[in-house]
Amino acid sequence: GAVVSQHPSWVICKSGTSVxxxxxxxxxxxxxxxxxxxxxxxxxxxMATSNEGSKATYEQGVEKDKFLINHASLTLxxxxxTSAHPEDSSFYICSISGRAHEQYFGPGTRLTVT
Amino acid sequence: xxxxxxSPQNLTAQEGEFITINCSYSVGISALHWLQQHPGGGIVSxxxxxxxxxxxxxxxxxxxxxxxxxxxxxxASHPRDSAVYICAVRRGSQGNLIFGKGTKLSxxx
Numbered sequence: 134g135a136v137v138s139q140h141p142s143w144v145i146c147k148s149g150t151s152v153x154x155x156x157x158x159x160x161x162x163x164x165x166x167x168x169x170x171x172x173x174x175x176x177x178x179x180m181a182t183s184n185e186g187s188k189a190t191y192e193q194g195v196e197k198d199k200f201l202i203n204h205a206s207l208t209l210x211x212x213x214x215t216s217a218h219p220e221d222s223s224f225y226i227c228s229i230s231g232r233a234h235e236q237y238f239g240p241g242t243r244l245t246v247t
Numbered sequence: 248x249x250x251x252x253x254s255p256q257n258l259t260a261q262e263g264e265f266i267t268i269n270c271s272y273s274v275g276i277s278a279l280h281w282l283q284q285h286p287g288g289g290i291v292s293x294x295x296x297x298x299x300x301x302x303x304x305x306x307x308x309x310x311x312x313x314x315x316x317x318x319x320x321x322x323a324s325h326p327r328d329s330a331v332y333i334c335a336v337r338r339g340s341q342g343n344l345i346f347g348k349g350t351k352l353s354x355x356x
Contacts, residue, residue: 167343171288176333176346224288234337236280236344238290 136160137229139239146217146246153213154242156227161237162207163229168200171224171241180225183210217246250274253334253347260354266321268350270334273315280344281308281319282333290333293319324354 136159146152156166164185169177181202182190189202201213214221227239252271260266270279281293294301294308296317301308305324310317321328331351335344 176348177335177344178346179343182343226288226290228290233295234278235295236282236292236335238282238292241288241290243288 137227137237137239139225139227139242141242142240143243144245146244148218148246149216151213151215152217152244153211154225154227154244156210156212156239158208158229158237161229161231163210164207165230166204166210167228167230168202168210168212169226169228171226177226180212214244217244219246222246249348250345251334251336251347253332253350255350256348257351258353260324260352262325262354262356264324264354266324266328266352266354268319268332268334268352270317270319270347271315272317272334272336272345274336274338274345276315276336277339278337279310279317280335280337281317282335284331284333284349286330293332321352326354326356329353 138157140155166183168180170180171177179192180195183202183204185204185207191197204210222245224241224243226241229237250273254269278295278297280295283291283293296310305322307320331349333349334347337344
């Protein structure tokens with residue numbers, strides 16, 4: 134099955150700064166990647182669908198100017214949290230969907246904004 | 248009401264016990280996934296089902312499409328099975344999932 138990596142695995146940043154999270158598909162060309170966010174003791178919530186070579190599709194309530202997504206190649210999508218605030222502190226997970234719609238998840242990135 | 252409901256929310260079992268986690272959904276789906284999330288946060292996909300039953304080692308997953316219900320069973324449970332088990336459904340041809348809130352399982356030695 135596909136292996137998905139994320140970098141960094143955790144990051145602490147100051148309020149007002151921007152943070153970039155990378156999601157890589159190591160052995161599978163993913164035309165679509167998904168970005169999720171998970172707050173403590175909550176279920177995962179889809180933030181956006183990242184499409185290679187085109188604009189991401191954001192879920193209702195997710196600010197596209199704050200959460201910038203770039204899917205520059207079939208193996209890399211990046212999520213940039215701009216002007217981060219403490220309420221953006223969360224666990225961010227990416228996933229890819231295989232040819233038969235099986236799901237492969239990255240290990241997640243824990244963001245703490247101080 | 249959530250589109251995907253899981254029960255129980257929390258489950259404590261003794262090592263060796265047979266465990267069942269339930270998932271009900273209220274929308275039409277093309278597939279249902281059972282996922283395992285360990286304390287560190289990483290998520291592993293256990294099963295993807297669209298009908299019937301699947302078995303992998305000590306894990307068994309079943310789905311009843313007419314009743315919109317799925318169960319995950321763990322036989323001969325072990326402390327290493329302790330994790331959060333998440334039911335997620337996929338609607339139509341879209342790849343994104345709708346997640347249940349998870350069932351936190353703790354298996355005591």
